[in-house]
Amino acid sequence: MKIHASQVLSGQNWLKNCCVTSVDGRIAAIEEGASADQADCSVDVLLPSLANLHSHTFQRAMAGMTEFRAAGKESFWTWRELMYRFLDHLTPAQFEAIAAMVFMEMQEAGYASVGEFHYVHQQPGGETYANLSELSDRIFAAAQQTGIGLTHLPVLYTYGGVNQEPLTGGQLRFSNDVDRFLSLVEACNGNLSALPADAQVGIAPHSLRATSPADLARVLQATPQGPVHIHISEQLKEVADVEAKLGQRPVAWLLDNVDVDNRWCLIHATHMTEAETIAMAKSGAVAGLCPITEANLGDGPFNGPTYLEHNGVFGLGSDSNVRISLTEELRTLEYSQRLRDMARNVMVVREGSVGQTLYTGAAQGGAQAVGRDAGTIEVGKLADLVAIDRTHPALCALNDDQILDGLCFVASDDVVTDTWSAGRHVVKNGRHREHDAIVARYKTAISDLLDSV
Ligand code: ZN
Secondary structure, X not given: OEXXXXXXXXXXXXXXXXXXXXXXXXXXXXXXXXXXXXXXXXEEEEXXXXXXXXXXXXXXXXXXXXXXXXXXXXXXXXXXXXXXXXXXXXXXXXXXXXXXXXXXXXXXXXXXEEEEEEOOOOOOXXXXXXXXXXXXXXXXXXXXXXXXXXXXXXXXXXXXXXXXXXXXXXXXXXXXXXXXXXXXXXXXXXXXXXXXXXXXXXXXXXXXXXXXXXXXXXXXXXXXXXXXXXXXXXXXXXXXXXXXXXXXXXXXXXXXXXXXXXXXXXXXXXXXXHXXXXXXXXXXXXXXXXXHHHHHOOOOOOOHHHHHHOOOEEEEOOEOOOOOOHHHHHHHHHHHHHHHHOOOOOOOOOOXXXXXXXXXXXXXXXXXXXXXXOOOOOOOOEOOEEEEOOOOOOOOOOOHHHHHHHXXXXXXXXXXXXXXXOOEEEEEOOEEOOHHHHHHHHHHHHHHHHHXX
């Protein structure tokens, strides 16, 4: 496919009147000063698309249902209670319908790919499905339907707390020991052939709460390649629990006891000391930041300035999917920093555009986290691309150096006109190619689910 764009962001530079050609999902040519005559389609501003590095698709079904306060109960409680109630009833078909909806919304918001941190594996009550990878297969089917670039991350979730408490209630659907987990990963890898070649499987030890040091060592030894994601330090109670059990805070313990490198993505590296922040930045791992969800759950702000000063890599994820918006995710990250520091333009080292720093940083860090050879528009990279409309009222007043600031701080996702996932032209004129069918199936699934809970 040959795409003509009035301008293209390649690295940190703007190219004018450009044709970008993709062959077999990769960028084969970039021609500046080319006419639109021979192009298959014509767009305004072409950017590298972001990977959404952290998602739990099924949680989308609960969006908006837990925003009330119940007297005498901790704030997290209402959210968790409803999640477990849903899990008592959620069927594989509903799982697939919700995942397709969420993937479609991500692509319409401008994300080309997703890291699906997938932790529901078993039937209600904990019994396995006849097909061990039943629910992973449903995620695969949703990826197939939407065309999103999938990095599937099956989760190892064994214990109910740092003292290796047994799982109970809704958590039983997450349950795997190391042996069954490795069988699941193998089954997922075997099923990859059903998806386009850019899809892949990584692993996700859930957290230092839900796995043990010995189990973590075993799964890492058995999986020497591919992305590794972990929830690391989201809530203060989690930090205190890990410190009491392992003698160190979670990020410090992980960096001192495990070979953390650029395969790793540390989700919610929210609570870190200065020393942990610097050590993590130097490790080459990606900080998986989920600003909207972290704000929604009241987690706290990330230590952005220190992390960027030490060249830390970061990317963005929509996590609970309470709201799927690329533009809002970017601005919530910066605003969380401004509110804490009572300062403007925080997430940029020395000087420069905040929007460009956040966007290009998240594009490259996101691609690294999900193991995709993407994140920049260069020959040989995957054609993960997004087009935005610069003539939109939110952007029409801005010059080249301000476009990404406009995207981050002014625009809504309706400036997105087209998205390509590894060259698959999935969103045109702001709509996914299967929008109506996916929405209809989602509504039926949600109505059935609500009838059952
Ligand atoms: Zn998460």
